[in-house]
Every structure is written in structure tokens, then in C-alpha cells.
Amino acid sequence: MRFARTGAPGAERPIVSGSDGLWRDPTPLTDTIDLELMSSAERLDVDALPVIEPGRFGPPLDRVGKIICIGLNYADHARETGATPPEEPIVFLKTADTVVGPDDDVLIPRGSKKTDWEVELAVVIGATARYLDSVDQARACIAGYAISNDVSEREFQLERGGQWDKGKNCETFNPLGPWILSADEVADPQNLGLRLWVNGELRQDGTTADMIFGVDHLVWYLSQFMVLRPGDVINTGTPAGVAMGSATADYLKAGDVVELEIDGLGRQRQRFRQA
Template identity: 65%
Template sequence: MRLAHARTADGDQPVVHLDDRWYDLRPLHAAVTPAVLAPDALAAIRAASLPAVEEPTEFAPPLAGIGKILCIGLNYTDHAEETGATPPAEPILFMKAPDTVNAPNDDVLIPRTSVKTDYEVELAIVIGSTARYLASPDEALAHVAGYAISNDVSERTFQIERGGQWDKGKNCETFNPFGPWITTSDDIADPQDLGLKLWVNGDLRQNGNTRNQIFGVAHVVWYLSQFMTLYPGDVINTGTPAGVAMGRSDGQFLRDGDVVEVEITGLGRQRQTFRSA
């Protein structure tokens, strides 16, 4: 099942994809919110008789009312290698503000003074039920409602060369394209076997697989629950594979007019044009 917000002439409309058709979700919910992600709410959607709609041609972000956006850094073996970093003994955590979220195909703004705006295709975990102090990773996936694509856009000068924490290079306006939809976890057979790809102006830059994560989905959810409570509507960006501009000998950071396309198996595709702010 896919949950999304379709852009229409009448505004953003909550829709659901079931049995190869798209349906209007408004008879049950005015929007896809954290409450919709609860197991009983998802079950009610599956059982409901909803009016069919045309396949959407454009999408808004698929979740309204996102809580925390938690991000894991250096979580792929090949990405750690390309950046010359030692693989971490524990997950590296930073956060992005919910107001960084952007529609999957909207323009992304390159910040003023930026010279190193970078791209990062990432698997996003969407939490569906409250998780705190989980006893083991075996309990973690029961708290995952679904998965989506995030492009964890970064400004590397702000992030690394300006001192302090990474947040300055991660929280610029529009720096988290999200969607086009949330695929519920029952439709993802194995979150540790998903292909991730990213193109810049048609050139394939990233081509990885979640099997190369240092800390897998279940471990990440369990780990984070030891330090903070995870609530429905929280999103976890799980890191990026090799191929980012920062790891390339030629750099090739993003410039005004560059087009980035992002794809993850079963989760759809994004396309953004980068524009100077």
C-alpha cells in the first residue's frame, strides 16, 4: 500500500494505492498524518470501500505533521571509504528540522554563498507506533509503518568547514525532498535489499544497495529508542551510499540548473532542479 498527497487543481488530496489503483482517502482522512500510520488505521484503510481516482501526475510530501527527522551519517561501507572516514562503532546521529521537507519534484534552493551543495539518496524510515527503550533490534520493525525516499541535501562547506555541528549544512530551506509516497512496510519484503540510485543531469552518480548499510534498519530504530522516544510520524534518514560529490576527485557539486533524479526500489522516483536562492 502507498500513501501520498496528490497535487490537484483543488489542492493537495490524500490518496492511497491499493490493488494497482489509486483511491481518494478523504472519506476516512483529511490528510495523511501520523495518526493514519497506526496499525489499526492502516487496517481500516485496507478494508474500506473508497472512490477510485486517476493516477496522480504530481505529488506533495506524503506526510503532514512530521515530528522529528533523525539522520544517520556514514552508514554505508562504501561511503565511509570514499570520504576517508573510519566506519563508526555506533551510529552517527544528526537532525534535520521538519521545515526542510520539500515535495519530491519541487525545486531545491542552493543557499547564498554555497559552493559545495551535495546530494544524498537515502532510505527513509517512517515510524508508525511509539518506540522507547526497545529490548532488541528484533522488536524494531513492528514500529515501522513504512518507507520513503529522502534526498538528504547537504552544503559541505557549512557542514564541515565552518566549525560546530553538522546542522548548519543540513537544515537549509528545501534540503529534504521527501516522497513521492510512503510504501507500507508489509509491501517491502526486506528493507536490507533495496537498490538506491541517483543521477545528476542524466549521469548516474550513486548506485548502491541497503545491504551495504553498516547499521541496518532494525538496529537503527532500536538504537535510537535507547536515547529518545520515537513517535508516529517521526522520520529516520538512514544514510547514503558512495558517489556523493564530496567523495569524488572532481568534486562536481551542484550548480544552478542541475537536475537530480533519485530512485529506490519500490519507493518511486524524485526529480529536482537546483536553483540559486
């Protein structure tokens, strides 16, 4: 099942899509996309709800909790940046207010010279994960999957001192969606293709099979250090093809258009403009 939100920014309404692929209006039952709706969807007669034609897609989750990001989680991306593949996941956080809709404009920060793109599989947590005993327990804590663009400003991130947060938490730096696909619809999260284009040119073409640390391992691992709660999102890393790994280092500029997709999870399109 797919869960999304449509409408003007700040006035989105929930929509759901079941077996027939049509978008439907669940507002007779709920006014939000939250984990309670997602967990009860199998008991709802979704195909009996009114059909609706979506407009703008907003972020698919009404209330995002923590955004936990994993750095250098694809071996080819580590190689292109000249980094040694990590022995344990590299973890940093993004704030929830960086999240925008999948087709919303993204702002290039003032003073930015190195704004970069990163197509990523986002994992939406659906049940509390606290000190999980084994990796095998992780899958039961996942509500679904979505596309995330972990936009980054590399100079702020790596050349301005301190931690990565300055280059990761700029305004609009986490387009999410267009929908959340329920976990039961994804047979193998380690077998999904990811692709990203800049101005029509393919820049990233990878697969989640190349993750250094897989989805289940990440959920288990993170639960040893923090409590994962329903509504938290994990950005699981990006494959090779980012500007930082390019010999030409052609970072994003105002007017550029970035498009990205993941198998079964839809497609995003953002125009970048100056803040």
C-alpha cells in the same frame, strides 16, 4: 499499500493506492495522510474509493515530526570520504521544515560552493519506540518506507565550525516521497537498490545491504537516546557516489537536475536553483 499527497504546495490532498495500483481518493474518510490512516488502512475497502489522477506529489506525510539522520552508514561512503567506519551510529537532526515534495525545486543557499546530493532510505515511525529491549522489537514500530534526498552543503557542514546542522538544515534540503510504502509491503529493507543521477549521469548505485547499521538496529539504538514517535522519520544514510567523495568534486549548481530512485519506492526529480 502506498500513501501520498497531491496538489499545490500547502493545499495537498491525500491519495492512497491498494492492490490494483490505481491512486484513489480517501477524502470521504479523511483529509490527511497520518499514522492513524496508515494503521487502519488494512481495514478499509481502499479499492472501492474513487479513482483519482494525481498531479504534483507533495511530501507524503502531513505532519513530519523529528528527522533523525545517520551519517557514514555505508562502508563504501565512509571510504570515499576518507573516514573510518563508525563503531556506533553517527546521529544528527534535520528540522521538519526542510521537507519538500519529491519533484519540487531545491534551493542552493546563498554563498554555497559545495551543495551535494545523498539518496537515502527513509524510515517512517508508526508506533512509539522508547528504550526498546531488543532489535527484534524495532520492526513493529515502523509504519513504512520512502525516498529521501538528504541534501547537504559540505562547506557549511564541515568547514565552518560547530556541528553538522548548518550544512543540513538549509531551506528545501529534504525532498521526501513520492509516497510511503507500508512496511508490510517491504519484505527486507536490507535488500533495496538505491540510485541517483545528476544531469542524466549515474552517480550513486548502491544497496541497503551495505549499511553498517541496519534499519532495525537503528530504530532500537535511537530509542535508547530519544523517544521515537509516530510521524518521526529516520534518514538511514547514503551509499558511495556523492560529490564530496569525487576527485573532481563537481558540486551542484543552478540548473542541475537530480533524479533518484529506490526499488519499490518510486522516483524523485529536482531542479536546483539559486536561493
